[in-house]
Amino acid sequence: HSFKVEATVRGVQQEPVGWVADLADLDAELKAVAAQLDHGLLNEKPGLERPTLEHLCLYFAERLKVRFPGLSRIVVSRPTISESCALNVA
Template identity: 45%
Template structure:
């Protein structure tokens, strides 16, 4: 049997965007409350009965969350763009080494109903 184990976390961040629509407000520095969720996929290990110890997953997430929380995303090293797609990619890349069973990353803004999912 295959299981998916998920963990959610919030972070607050600001950014600017170059767009062809809603250009004025997007070019100004503005911020969002982001909700991110990551999933690991696999079979429970015989010795622990867990796909992955959630304490290890939370520790890996804490490092990435600190890199994004209360930051100006335009200045985060390694983040190409402060879009939902860019955030999914950034989180996946940053977690992959410590979380090899990473299955997907989702980043959304609940206040506006927007979300993006990167399936690995």
């Protein structure tokens, strides 16, 4: 299956650049987490024994929140079947 993951970060602009988070860093971290899941059985990964879209949202949120404390939303979708799930991160 192919999935698409989107992450939203909120917060105060950081000087001197004026961004909330470096989107290149966020992209690299998203790809690193995705690489942990690539070419394997999702239900064999700890935390994904039931690999629903909801659990995938939680999986990505738990791993991204450490490096991006302003993480506010994760959306995981399967475009091939037009399904998606959104998680608002507290």
